[in-house]
Amino acid sequence: MTATGTGADTGGEEALGDPVAGCELCEAARITPWYHEDGICWVADCEVCDVPMVVWRHHGADAPADAVDHMLDRLGAVADERFGVGGWSFDRVMRQVPGHFHAHARDPNWWFRRFAPRQATRLAADAGAGHGPTPTMGG
Numbered sequence: 001m002t003a004t005g006t007g008a009d010t011g012g013e014e015a016l017g018d019p020v021a022g023c024e025l026c027e028a029a030r031i032t033p034w035y036h037e038d039g040i041c042w043v044a045d046c047e048v049c050d051v052p053m054v055v056w057r058h059h060g061a062d063a064p065a066d067a068v069d070h071m072l073d074r075l076g077a078v079a080d081e082r083f084g085v086g087g088w089s090f091d092r093v094m095r096q097v098p099g100h101f102h103a104h105a106r107d108p109n110w111w112f113r114r115f116a117p118r119q120a121t122r123l124a125a126d127a128g129a130g131h132g133p134t135p136t137m138g139g
C-alpha cells in the first residue's frame, strides 16, 4: 500500500500512540515464535533473552493499570506453560527499549541457558575425574 491518504476519514478515537520508526517493539518483527496477540499486546520469545516477553501495542512506557494487568496475565499464562507454575518471575525492567512498555518472564536459569559458554561445563568436566563418562545435559 502506497496510499498517502488525506486523512479525511479518520473517525476513530483509538489512537493511543503511533508506531515510532526505529523502535524494534513497534516493528513487532516476527523473528521468534509468537504465543499470543490481541488488541492490547503480543507475547513472543525475546530475541535476546530467549524467554517469553509481552509487548504493549502502543509506544509508550506508561501503560494504564488495566492494560498492565492484562499484559502480565497473558505473559503469565505463557510462562506457566513454559516453565511451570512458580518456576519464573516477572521482570518489568525495560533495559533495552525504555520508552516502550514490555515485560519479561524469566526462569532462574535463563541467563545460564542463554549466555553461559559451553566451554565452562567442558573445562569443569576435564578438571574432574579424568576418565569419567561424558556428562549428558538433560533437556
Ligand SMILES: [Zn+2]
Residues within 6 Å of the ligand: 019, 020, 023, 024, 025, 026, 027, 058, 059, 060, 099, 100
Ligand atoms: Zn515502540
Ligand SMILES: [Zn+2]
Residues within 6 Å of the ligand: 046, 047, 048, 049, 050, 053, 104
Ligand atoms: Zn529480553
